[in-house]
Amino acid sequence: DGCTPLVGAAIYLWHCDTTGLYSLYDTTDRNYLRGVGVSDADGKVRFTTIYPGCYDGRWPHIHFEIFDSIDAAVAGEASVLTAQIAMPEAESAQVYQDNALYSNGTANLNRITIASDNVFSDNSADEITQQTMVITGDVNTALHGTVTIPVDYTTERSTSMAPPLGGFGGPDGQRPPMPPKG
Numbered sequence: 001d002g003c004t005p006l007v008g009a010a011i012y013l014w015h016c017d018t019t020g021l022y023s024l025y026d027t028t029d030r031n032y033l034r035g036v037g038v039s040d041a042d043g044k045v046r047f048t049t050i051y052p053g054c055y056d057g058r059w060p061h062i063h064f065e066i067f068d069s070i071d072a073a074v075a076g077e078a079s080v081l082t083a084q085i086a087m088p089e090a091e092s093a094q095v096y097q098d099n100a101l102y103s104n105g106t107a108n109l110n111r112i113t114i115a116s117d118n119v120f121s122d123n124s125a126d127e128i129t130q131q132t133m134v135i136t137g138d139v140n141t142a143l144h145g146t147v148t149i150p151v152d153y154t155t156e157r158s159t160s161m162a163p164p165l166g167g168f169g170g171p172d173g174q175r176p177p178m179p180p181k182g
Helices: 070-074 089-095 105-109 125-131
Strands: 010-014 034-038 061-067 081-086 134-138 142-146
Touching: 010 070, 034 070, 061 070, 081 125, 089 105
Parallel strands: none
Antiparallel strands: 010 034, 010 061, 061 081, 134 142
């Protein structure tokens, strides 16, 4: 409704590590680079994390789900939005120059474009711009990213998100569980 801030909404956010592996998917016995935050009076949520890696076949991105409240999130209710945030190309290329941490980032980034990514490719240029994080700061000290995420409450909701092309990648192809409460 014109981007009225969502106060008290819960955001579940997750992304891969520097080499493209996901906890609970690829390393099923580990839970890392995942978190839930609750929006403040301005509708803002802040996370501190690493820059996600770039794995073969996907543009660098961060997954998220938005829930009406933390209670809705931990109760397993349907999210009001499940989507992904695209990372900007220039900053990704800069980060991936650190081959000690991002050993395959540059090679994988050079094999894909956001326009050919299987998630972002069906969006217009304006939609891709809206879905791409704006990064400020210095790659050698600290980067800060922002993105405004509009939520359309008139869209039909379901209790499970559709799997990506080829499944979720976990051992059983299923969506990973929410992190434990507490």
